[in-house]
Amino acid sequence: MFRGGQSAHTLAGFNWSDYAEKRSPRTMDKFNMGKKGLNLGKSVHSTNSNAEYLFLVNPSSGKASIQKKRDLVSKVSRHSNAITLISESEDHASQLAKDAMLEGRIVVACGGDGLQNIVAQQAIDTGGVMSVLPFGRGNDFAASMQIRSFRDTELAIKNGVVQHARYVNVEFSDYSRICLTCAGVGLLSDASLRASRLPLLKGKALYTVAALISLMKLKCHRYTLSFDDVELQKELLILVGAASECTGGGVRIAPDAKSEPDRLNVLFATSQGRTSAIKLLVKALSGKHLAHDKVESNFHERCRIACENDNYGASLVYGDGEYLGVLPASLQIGNKPLRVLVPNANA
Template sequence: MTATPARGGPVASASTGSGDRSPRRRTVGLVVNPTAGHGRGREAGRLASQLLTRAGIEVLDVSGASVADAVARARAAALDGLDALVVVGGDGMVHLGVNATVETPTPLAVVATGSGNDFAQVLGLPVHDVAASVAQVVAALERPARAVDAVHVEAVVPGGRPHDPAHGDDAWGGRWYAGVLSLGLDADVNARANTYSWPSGHGRYVRAVFACLAGFSPYGYRLTTDAGTQTFRGTLVAVASSSQIGGGLRIAPDAAVDDGLLDVVYATELSRRGILRLFPRLYRGTHLSHPAVHVVRTRSVVIEASGDGRVPPVAFADGEVVGPVPLRAQVHPGALRVLA
């Protein structure tokens, strides 16, 4: 979709001759993923724009030629004073929207049409129903936005020191997420599932689990949290601000999006048979009672490779590639405003 340059902030309606003012016209930015929902995203974006316009809302298309371009355009628009930034798609578009609106006055709104819509489901938003989603956005524009936590993740050097060009490090400013950072078998499964065009939703993750288990061996982790440091050979690590990933996996069932804490869920070494027995419990959120599964609640965590086991896989956040360990994740309470 061709991007339309963002304009200024919300537009006020003209004053009537009697001195009364009609209600101010709302202005939202719209970002669409045309490939969401296996190609249905473009039509969903067109319908969302039409419905918002019919509701009397001015719509500015701030989609870009690439993800980086879209984030830059959307963030510029958010800083310019939109009433909301509306993203149309799945969790990948939510990730884009988080990075565009975090720590700005502009709230994020979600029209969930992707193959995975975990963040929308956690917030109780409509899924795969554009009309209901737009109706919810229109109604929510008349209420204060909800403040939820955002998590900043950045590369660090071994020992936890941030990358610094002055020390000859490869500087990386990091990024934000609002769902779950995956750094174990869960990340490997995410990467593999992204290569599949079928089945939809969590079915892709089930298929990817079996593919990733072939030849699996444990990773070596060192986790440093507010409670101290744990070193172990393990199967998965998830740093969660939200409770759900993978189209319905309740990886951190007790995580809350607005409690100012991260739930670090990790599993120590398991056999392939043990992993297969544990996996179905992730959908029910009952895996936390398994003796190999542990949870640490913390405000920040540094994840490193311990050297005892395979190097952990490239991390994913909200289903999007972040980068290799070592990484630091830190929660910022209430840094994101959402229409929910």
């Protein structure tokens, strides 16, 4: 996802003004920096006109050249107090986002769902504010925030509306991760892995092709599921814990995800043959799969997933198109605020 580069510990005591003066012209553009200012409220609030921004760019996301990305960032940031940095690794991006937020800057994640996840984690940990300039091949989180192009990011900065976003907290045995859209196992993980290896395609087409390839080698696995106080075992094709409606570049896998804001939408499809699974995929592309007799969709406070299968792939947990960890894992809606700058209050 990122090119190798500077490790996070070298950025301790990071001084933004010094960095701006000593920057490499190939990795950073400096814009006018004014006074910082955030007006933090509860569910929806606004930034003021003096807010400062960091546009954090993943150079390897999507298909656009680095020059095109820089041009778009310049266009979006031209009326704001902003600097632009090019991330060199996941650790580098995480540290830059953290330091900027601790300085009171709004961090705009210029990349795909992977970079947005990294920046969101720091926004949650620091209480900072983020926004998105979508450069990736999926961009499901950006779309859920009504940000589909650079014009939407411009509007978000202009309007200054900050809204709390839902996300999934995924807890493993010795660490936790967040997922901004949908996390899960089975077909979701297999298709996400294959999508990361497919060139050229993007959006729904990319993940549809990846899912079809996965279904040609169809494997269902037996999982132990714990929903609140109920435990059961199921042979499953896929299981998803959803914070928002879409995954896979616009596939509406959880159309009802936001209908119960404080609870996790858990969906799964039980074991079935290849032909039935392909028909189910076709229905899922338009969000009409919930009526399928092999699909169950419910809301829970928490979902715990375990797998005794010897197949390592059965235990892989993916979210936002990225590898998150290995089962067992617990999923629930995150309870710490994630503040996102959006075009309007209806995101």
